Amino acid sequence: MTSLTVPPVPAGPATSAKQLATVVLRIREMILRGELAPGERVRETEIADRLNLSRTPVRQALPALAQEGLLVASGRRGYAVRTFTAQETVEAIELRAVMEGLAARTLAERGAPELLLSALRTCLAQGDAIFAKRMIEEEDEARYGVMNDRFHRLILEGAGRPLLVSFAQRCNIVPFVSPLSLAFQQRGGEGMYNILFYAHQQHHAIVDAIASRDGARAEFLFREHALTQKNSIDLDLTWADWRPA
Structure with missing residues (x-):
């Protein structure tokens, strides 16, 4: 098992710390329930639409989920759901x-x-x-x-x-x-x-x-x-x- 190096999650002016924590939680639940399948590439626009949010908090939540090990780097700047048992x-x-x-x-x-x-x-x-x-x-x-x-x-x-x-x-x-x-x-x-x-x-x-x-x-x-x-x-x-x- 190797550790993941991901950039820190910026709260940014458009997303409060509370909102960011809530978005991380909601995407985490989507992964747990299988709404985002193992190996599936996580697309900011689709997630934002499903959660009725702008893309900014979703974009800021993804690195936090990568730090937890739920997502892995995919492509130049994207993420995919990690496959695990x-x-x-x-x-x-x-x-x-x-x-x-x-x-x-x-x-x-x-x-x-x-x-x-x-x-x-x-x-x-x-x-x-x-x-x-x-x-x-x-x-x-x-x-x-x-x-x-x-x-x-x-x-x-x-x-x-x-x-x-x-x-x-x-x-x-x-x-x-x-x-x-x-x-x-x-x-x-x-x-x-x-x-x-x-x-x-x-x-x-x-x-x-x-x-x-x-x-x-x-x-x-x-x-x-x-x-x-x-x-x-x-x-x-x-x-x-x-x-x-």
Whole structure:
């Protein structure tokens, strides 16, 4: 697996950060549901028409989806949907969980610095704020993804084991593996709320284990956390007909 080098995503004056996050989410869902087929070239004009948008936010969203591994470069300046299998995603999620679990165990047994624990608790507070209203709105999915990505990166990077960070990043380029990548729309609002709320309670338990210096529990909880992610995206049902390149 090789990493992808793509340019940063410009927000630009014509597209707010909130709108850009929403467009990324909607195109991601189109890929998950098979509305954009594996190997299909992504045409800005067609996507914009289907989403009833101008081409600008679509153009700005595509590099972000390439960074996630959902798209690959095609032609001089275009993108195509990456071809992959559900099994690849399952394996990458499991491998990432092993590395994150090892990082959490290292942190717990060594003793996490208070500054790192404070940053992790800030993530917990941000997640709690999302769930306080007891419902999930469209923009919450993007907010949760950003928080979730930071939570996982803090633990990986805080362990002080650069190889773990490097290997986890390689797993993250497999579609729907990155903590930033969420796709729950097919479950509806209540289903999405239940899954994300449960995942965030696992975040709380992981931080408690790290703070208590219980390395074995911190590592075990990350394995459980990976199972939650696999269940959240209905791999067997959604990707039954996808084939490797």
